Amino acid sequence: MDQPDLPDQQEGMPSTADLRMDQQQRYFRYMDERNEYRNRKVSASHGQYIKVMFLFAVLQIIGIAFFTKGFLLSRQVLPNQSTCLDQQNSQTCHQFSPFKKTVILLIDALRFDFVIPVEDQAADPYYHNNFPILYEQFANHPQNSLLLKFIADPPTTTLQRLKGLTTGSLPTFVDAGSNFDGDTIDEDNWVSQLHSFGKNVAFVGDDTWTALFSPFLHPNMTFPFPSLNVWDLHSVDNGVIEHLYPMIKDQGTEWDVLIGHFLGVDHCGHRYGPRHYAMKQKLDQMNSIIGDVIDSIDEDTLLVVFGDHGMDFTGNHGGESKDELEAALFMYSKRDYFGRLSNDHYNISNLGNDFRAVNQIDLVPTFSMMMGLPVPFNNLGSPIEEAFIGPNSKNQLELAKSNFLTCQQIHNYRQASDQLSSDEEINAMFNELSSDWDILQKKSPDQLTLIAFNAKCYEYQALSLDKCKSLWATFDNVCIIIGIGIVAISLGLLIIYTKLVPLVVITQLNSQFITSSAAMTMVHTLLTVSFTLIFKPENLSMLWSVLLGVSLGIINGILAPIIDRYSIPWLFSQVKENLIQNGWTYFALALILMHSLIFTSNSFVIWEDKIVAFWLITFGFCAVFKSFKLKDSRKRLLGVYHSVVFVLLTRLTSTIRLCREEQGSKCVSNFETTWWSVGLIYVFAFLLPKMIEKFFDISQSYQGAAQLWVSKGLRGLMLLIALMWTLEYIENSDYFNSKIQVPLETFKVTRLTIARIVMGISLIASNFGWSLGPLCIKIDLGSNQSGRQVLRTANIIGYGNVYGSAYFLFVINILCAVLLVNKPLGIVSLALLINQILTLLELIDILKIRTNLVSVVTMGLLAYLHFFSTGHQATLQAIHWDTGFIITETIVFPLTHISIILDTLGPFIIVCLCISLMCLWKIPPTSKAISLISKIVENSSTLIIYQLCLTLSTLIMTNHFRRHLMVWKIFAPRFMLNGIILIAMNVILTLVTVGFATGRVIKRWNQVFGN
Incomplete structure (x- = not known):
């Protein structure tokens, strides 16, 4: 009997295949949930790190702000207005004006040696002996003309000079920051006095005048032109010429004072320096214009021509060198x-060093009294003798009247000032002068008596000026101490956060830091505001009390969770265990200490560029010896090779120089735009991508997107930049313009178009493409025979550097933008910087110093080395303002500002971006994403610690040397540079390096490989 077929399974029971399928589904669902949880955890931890870094940034910025408030105070400006009667109803003005009209022509940056004859052996054909008319008139018509050396008070920036030239007051260093944001002047000046006396003031030229004096200029006779486009040599000057001649020649024009401000000479200096054929053309043009004006004016018109400052050998200004x-x-x-003093006062030998000089503020009382105006209330200048002693040079009585009126005005000013009124020595001198003047008015004094009286007046005026100069920066010691204290505490907290507390604990404490800081900030802000409302301290306004409360809140908010878990002695006990790793750490600490100590001497600050290069070379030699100790022969050879290359690149970079004035003949600048420097851009357009390719090949990462980014993108953009500078060189070359008629407008439009294309691609298009997650890997599919089965295999080429290779593409994007706004030799320097960074990354991997302090310090030193080799110094005049007009013809926010920032801080920006590569370079994907982020934050914070040490040192030393002769020339600019660098580092590291780029790379690869 046939048996029925038995079923394989009971009815209603799942099959084995179904069970296996269900098990797989549950497993994949579990894995998805686990991955999602891990990704959320990584994102949360990453976000907390960003917030804590932001808290530290806010704390440091507040500290710098307090110090700046205390150190860079403006002088006291009194609102008083001078009148022709003082408090005793005594006459304080000249009763008549010798001239009915005045033409004032300001030729910006008209250096004194531009207008005097210079012997052939000392002359430069571009800026000497091309403006002879002033000296010719002075020499041939002594009773009709006057030529003097006109000494500016630093800072030598246009807006500050205009304030001094119209008010007679001293500028302050902090005013230099307002050179691009002038407000209507709020102190007494001769322009407002002209308006008060019903005089019509016509103006044409630099729009800085309208920013300062708009209410006092005749609206129908005012023609301002944009002033800050230093690449434009002609628009402002052509505008002045267009309106100047018609107003002078039209006798019916109802102006009393006509002001024309030419900018071509200044812009030519900024763009090319004084040694350029364009300077000769500009000076020839000015010479012709002055000649035409002299021919056009009548006997009742006074002509005044002057420069507001000079320029240094690079064509810039802002500091206090002799040429500036x-x-x-x-x-x-x-x-x-006009009269003359002894002819010995007008000796033009030795390039005019013996020529008679007057302060620029001396023009204020001189011009005011020549126009019959009261001397502006805040004036500290003295009357120019030659303008009052008459054509026979013997009218000492008229000079005495002018001198006493000026002394009386200075006395009124001093008595109205709380800072100056109690000076018994100055007050006694004025009382004696008043008595002498009363005696002189009662009798007819002889010449000797008048000469003696005038000498005493000048002595009083000079002593008053000297004493005011000693008080021109009044320091707020309370704010200075608060600022230094906040920065110092921030440094201590950052060291504890980064180096002493274990990373595992920090990850747990981050959320507590954020909530605790928020709560503490509210409490401390309420306390400081209440204190301000109750006690009303003079140096703590409501805004500053809020900032103080915020800083105290952040300090307590970060410190409290740490102290709650660890004791202070325990934290100090961790210094040697966690901070000191090996001999490299001691070397790094020594570098930080030495770099901080160079700010104790002005000589060290001056030669900082050479010192930094020496330290980097020292690191390279140390790396050579460390490499010799490696056991692996291959690594030993590679370590020595990379160390030697690092030393050679550092030495090559240090040959690119823009010297500061204090370095004198011991430094020769070579930072110029020449045919060979432009040619080097083409060379490096091929070399740099090839160098990067070879470093990628070490880890087999030159795959996929790397080829597009490096070979095509970087090389193509560098070639466009080279073409842009080629057009710029041809456009401004003496040779090409003399041999060929260059189509200037076509060149300019092409150059601007190229610059905009490069900037658009590097900052927008390429970053958009990078955000989509380009890969630098290649999947190599293959098969292996295993018995009867053929196994499919997939080899991921570039797997060992998936983080670093992808991240470096982002660095290339920003690098291209920085290259665009740098000058040719600056581009060469930045190309060498990239090679040095990649070489250093290889050394870091070989020597196993990824998280060692020395790696971060070396990165920081590289930034400083290339800051100097890209044509910068810690001086105002070394700022490349002309780079603001590479992509725009006029000032356009924010494009102009971005260009200047990228040019000035480019090396620091690149180094900040590359800090992440110390942890990301040449490592495979890891499942410990949070730990990797923590290490990157540690290195980023360590770089900030390094910069904080330098900034704190400059704050302390600048305050210590606040009465030093070189404080405003050396120490103050250096402190401001360190403050700006620290702020920029915090912004870049927090928002870009850690916040955007690092997070995006790690999270993306964590999703693909890290689970």
């Missing part, structure tokens, strides 16, 4: 009016 301070002053009248 010495401008020219020329006065002319067709009527016999």
Whole structure:
């Protein structure tokens, strides 16, 4: 009997295949949930790190702000207005004006040696002996003209000089920051006095005048032109010429004072320096214009021509070198009016060093009294003798009247000032002068008596000026101490956070830091605001009390969770265990200490560029010896090779120099735009991508997107930049313009178009493409025979550097933007910087110092080395303002500002971006993403610690040397540079390096490989 077929399974029971399928589904669901949980955890931890870094950034910025408030105070400006009667109803103005009209022509940056004859052996054909008319008139018509050396007070920036030239007051260093944001002047000046006396003031030229004096200029006779486009040599000057001549020649024009401000000479200096054929053309043009004006004015018109400052050998200004301070002053009248002192005062030998000089503020009382105006209330200048002693040079009585009126005005100013009124020595001198003047008015004094009286007046005025100069920066010690204290505490907290507390604990404490800081900030802000409302301290306004409360809240908010878990002695006990790793750490600490100590001497600050290069070379030699100790022969050879290359690149970079004035003949600048420097851009357009390719090949990462980014993208953009600078060189070359008629407008449009394309691609298009997650790997599919089965295999080429290779593409994007705004030799320097960074990354991997302090310090030193080799120094005049107009013809926010920032801080920006590569370079994907982020935050914070040490040192030393002769020339600019660098580092590291780029790379690869 046939048996029925038995079923394989009971009815209703799942099959084995179904069970296996269900098990797989549950497993994949579990894995998805686990991955999602891990990704959320990584994102949360990453976000907390960003917030804590932001808290530290806020704390440091507040500290710098307090110090700046205390150190860079503006002088006291009194709102008083001078009148022609003082408090005793005594006459304080000249009763008549010798001239009915005045033409004032300001030739910006008219250096004194531009206008005097210079012997052939000392002359430069571009800027000497091309503007002879002023000296010719002075020499041939002594009673009609006056030529003097015109000494500016630093800072030698246009807006500050205009304030001094119209108010007679001293500028302050902090005013230099307002050179691009002038407000209507709020102190007494001769422009407002002209308006008060019903005089019509016509103006044409630099729009800085309208920013300062708009209410006092005649609206129908005011023609301002944009002033800050230093690449434009002609628009402002052509505009002045267009309106100047018609107003002078039209006798019916109802102006009393006509002001024209030419900018071509200044812009030519900024763009090319004084040694350029364009400077000769500009000076020839100015010479012709002055000649035409002299021919056009009548006997009742006074002509005044002067420069507001000079320029240094690079064509820039802002500091206090001799060439920046010495401008020219020329006065002319067709009527016999001017006198002369002894001819010894007008000696032009030795490039005019013996020529008679007056302070620029001396023009204020001189011009005011020549126009019959009261001397502006805040004036500290003295009357120019030659303008009052008459054409026979013997009218000492008229000079005495002018001198006493000026002394009386200075006395009124001093008595109205709380800081100056109690000076018994100055007050006694004025009382004696008043008595002498009363005696002189009662009798007819002889010449000797008048000469003696005038000498005493000048002595009083000079002593008053010297004493005011000693008080021109009044320091707020409370704010200075608060600022230094906050920065110092921030440094201590950051060291504890980064180096002493274990990373595992920090990850747990981050959320507590954020919530605790928020709560503490509210409490401390309420306390400081209440304190301010109750006690009303003079140096703590409501805004500053809030900032103080915020800083105290952040300090307590970060410190409290740490102290709650660890004791202070325990934290100190961790210094040697966690901070000191090996001999490299001691070397790094020594570098930080030495770099901080160089700010104790002005000589060290001056030669910081050479010192930094020496330290980097020292690191390279140490790396050579460390490499010899490696057991692996291959690594030993590679370590020595990379160390030697690092030393050679450092030495090559240090040959690119833009010297500061204090370095004198011991430094020769070579930072110029020449045919060979432009040619080097083409060379490096091929070399740099090839160098990067070879470093990628070490880890087999030159795959996929790397080829597009490096070979095509970087090389293509560098070639466009090279083409842009080629057009710029041809456009401004003396040779090409003399041999070929260059189509200037076409060149300019092409150059701007190229610059905009490069900037658009590097900052927008390429970063958009990078955000989509380009890969630098290649999947190599293959098969293996295993018995009867053929196994499919997939080999991921570039797997060992998936993080670093992808991240470096982002660095290339920003690098291209920085290259665009740098000058040719700056581009060469940045190309060498990239090679040095990649070489250093290989050394870090070979020597196993990824998280060692020395790696971060070396990165920081590289930033400083290339800051100097890209043509910068810690001086105002070394700022490349002209780079703001590489992509725009006029000032356009924020494009102009971004260009200047990228040019000035480019090396620091690149180094900040590359800090992540110390942990990401040449490592495979890891499942410990949070730990990797923590290490990157540690290195980023360590770089900030290094910069904080330098900043804290400059704050302390700048305050210590606040009465040093070089404080405003050396120490103050250096402190401001360190403050700006620290702020920029915090912004870049927090928001870009850790916040955007690192997070995006790690999270993306964590999703693909890290689970």
